[in-house]
Amino acid sequence: MTASSTVGHSPLFAGTGLHTRLTHAGVTLREVTQASELQPDSLEVLLLDASLLRADDLSAWQACGASLVAFDAPAGVLPLPSAASEDELIALLGFAAEQFRLKQKTDQLAAALQNKDGDLQKLVDVGLALSAEKDLERLLSKILTEGRRLSNSDAASLFLVDKKGDQPQLLFKLTQNSSMPTRFQEQRMPLTKASIAGYVALTSTELNIVDAYAIPSDAPYRFNRSFDMQVGYRTMSLLAIPMLNHRHEVVGVLEFINCQNVQGAVIAFDEVMAASLRALASQAAVAIENRQLLDDISQLFDGFVQASVFAIEQRDPTSAGHSFRVADLCIALARQLPMAPQAHLRNQALGDESLRELRYAALLHDFGKVGVREHVLTKAKKLPEPVIDNLRYRVALAKESLQNQTLRRMLQAYRQYGALDEQLRLQWETELAIECERLDQYLRDILKANEPSVLTEGDFHHLQEIQGHVVKNHDDSLIGLLSESEFCALAIRRGSLTQEERAEIERHVVHTRDFLKLIPWTPALQGIPEIAAAHHEKLDGSGYPKGLAGEQIPCGSRIMTICDIYDALTASDRPYKPAVPVEHALDILQSEVKSGLLDGDLVKVFIDSRCYLNPTQTPALAAPATPQSSAPVYAHHVCDYEPCDKHPH
Known part of the structure; x- marks a missing residue:
């Protein structure tokens, strides 16, 4: 037993031989009568006797935290043999004191371990919070x-x-x-x-x-x-x-x-x-x-998208900026959905990831036009210039043939009659002039029909008349002024493309989808190929490439269709057609709604919010500067061919 030990006891223990021995050994002895007198862990050892056990229950004494010892020990208390010598009793009390100190050390270690576990749990919680x-x-x-x-x-x-x-x-x-x-x-x-x-x-x-x-x-x-x-x-x-x-x-x-x-x-x-x-x-x-x-990955991907859009714009410099404008319009409209009066539109409001998905889809929606052949994109007129040159030659040859025919008739009259009647000569020259003027007019009509404008029914019949006009070829064979292929090309009622060429341009959405599917999109962006590929679908199923209808068309695609048509109408960068005034463009969108082609609720939000006046700008993806040419190349933008083209601009 050490001198620093503290032992509690009842008043009856005072004056005993063991009490004296412990006092001489320097052990601190403390007289107690009730458990309420003791603070937790204030004693190392408590020597119980019958008087203390009568004063309080055993559980109350155990609560003080000391090692309990007794001569007549109840269960849970260290027994002291009554026949033991004082030295043996002091040794047993020392053992009890050591047991107390070990328990105290164990409790401290357990508390430290618990604190350590708490710190570890805090670090785990912090790690989870940081990773999220x-x-x-x-x-x-x-x-x-x-x-x-x-x-x-x-x-x-x-x-x-x-x-x-x-x-x-x-x-x-x-x-x-x-x-x-x-x-x-x-x-x-x-x-x-x-x-x-x-x-x-x-x-x-x-x-x-x-x-x-x-x-x-x-x-x-x-x-x-x-x-x-x-x-x-x-x-x-x-x-x-x-x-x-x-x-x-x-x-x-x-x-x-x-x-x-x-x-x-x-x-x-x-x-x-x-x-x-x-x-x-x-x-x-x-x-x-x-x-x-x-x-860094996001910036790298943004750079890839920007480079891809730049490649698209280089294929069609006359419409540079279209993809960026459509993307900005799409985001501007999509951000109005949470405030839309229609509940079903509010339920389709897009989060940050979905907005990013829509923006990328809009930026890349026309990438597939890189698969459209150059001569189709740059087909400014219905007939190429070499064919027009050949027609000019054909008309000139026909006029030359008529002149030669008239001169032969005059020469034959001189040979047969020795003279030519003046009235007959004037008649023949007048007929020649009329026929030559008719050929010149036919040529002018052909050149007019060659422009990518809208043909009326009368224009169509006039072309049939021109085709039926027979002229001599260079080998004196008779041919129509227009061949069947030339007539078919000039008879295109709208624009300058044949049905086959128009179908090739419409396939740009398939090329877009196939290209975008090659990219390993993250789960948050995996809808981009289908959203981009459906921007020419119409609500009534008359669109392309799949003929989707109603809710089959993704919400992002329906948004993009509206913005795409609006920009195609109002764009001022097309050298082959004037921009439509904003109010007229909005009227056209509403007309498309009445025709069952566009989502009326989205068009209403687009118009009522006036988001088209100040579309969202995204600095990270600003449109790249495109070199301006003094003579822009004619090109068919793939978004110009919409049902809205039936409206006069």
Whole structure:
């Protein structure tokens, strides 16, 4: 039994030989009469006797936490043999005291383990929270907040290492201070060992500083006191930890300032706390790198989309900017859905990922026109210029043939009659002039019909008349002024394309879908191919390529169809047709609704919200500048061929 032991006993124990021996051994003896007199763990050993057991139940004595011993020991109490010598009794009491100390140590270890488990659970919770955060700014703020909570720190700062430029830099990204909240603006500084954060970043070394103002003079780093001086703060304890990624590269530095105890006094960061913050720094590094990697991938993908759209626009420079305008209009309309008066539209409101999916689909909706042959896209007239030249030659040859025929008739009259009647000569010359003028008029009519304009029924019959006009060929054979293929081309009622060529242009949506399906989209973007491919579908099933109807058409596609038609009508960059005034374009959209082609509720939201006047701009995907040509090449934009073309512009 040690001199520091404390033994409790009843008044009856006082004056016994054992009491005297314990007193001489320096053991602290305390007389008790009731359990309520004792504080928990105030005694190491309590010597029970009948008087104490009569005063309180055994459970009340057990609550005091001491090791219980008794001569006449009930269950759960260490027995003291009555025949034992005093030395043996003192040894047994010492054993009881040691048992108490072991129990106390066990309880302390259990509490420490429980605290450790609690810290571990906190770190798990922090890790889950960090991995779920998608916004980098909120992620960084959460890292500092959780770190301060784990360490009970008054302040914290976060630095990121930026190696993208010519010279690596340290970006002072964020700071938090509980006692002195201040407005903060991020700063850039050279990455050197002169600062604490720079030293930690360059050496991957953790610094645990007891007093930031008492850093040894031979240390390569110094504490920057400017913040303290400006706001009247006093930095004492400081723990700077490098954030290492999986390649053991430093991506940033965490600084925790002024650790506080329960009473609020500033204390140094101990090893247990440092270990927890070290684990947090590791989690933070992974979360930051993952977020930066996702941002880099997103920027890379945005660049790919921008390059793809640029390639599309280069195929058709006359409509450069169409895809970007349609994308902006789509996002502007989609953002009106949560405020739509119709409940079913509000239920289809798009989240951030769906808006991104719609934007990419709109930007790439015409990519398939790279599969349309060049001569179809650039077919400005119904007949190519070489065919028109051949027709000019055919008319000139026919006129020459008529002149030769008239001259032969005159020569024959001279030979037969020796003279030519003046009246007959004038008649023949008049007939020749009339026929030549008719051929010239036919040529003018052919050139007019060759323009990609709308043919009336009368124009169609007039072409039949021209086709039926017989002329001599170069080999004196008789042919029609127009061949069957030339007549068919000129008889195209709208535009300049044949049915086969129009079908080829319509297949651009199939090319778009097939191309976009080759891209391994993430789950959030996997609807892009079908959304983009359905932008020429119509509500009544008359669209292409699948003839989808009603709800079979994705909501994003129905939005895109409206925006696509609107831009095709109002675009001022088409050299082959004037832009339609906005109000007229809106009337056309409403007419398409009445025809059962467009979603009337979406068109109403589009018009009522006036979102077409200030469509959403996305700086990350601004339309690239397209070189302007002094003589733009005629091209058929694939979105010009819509049912709305039946409306006069």
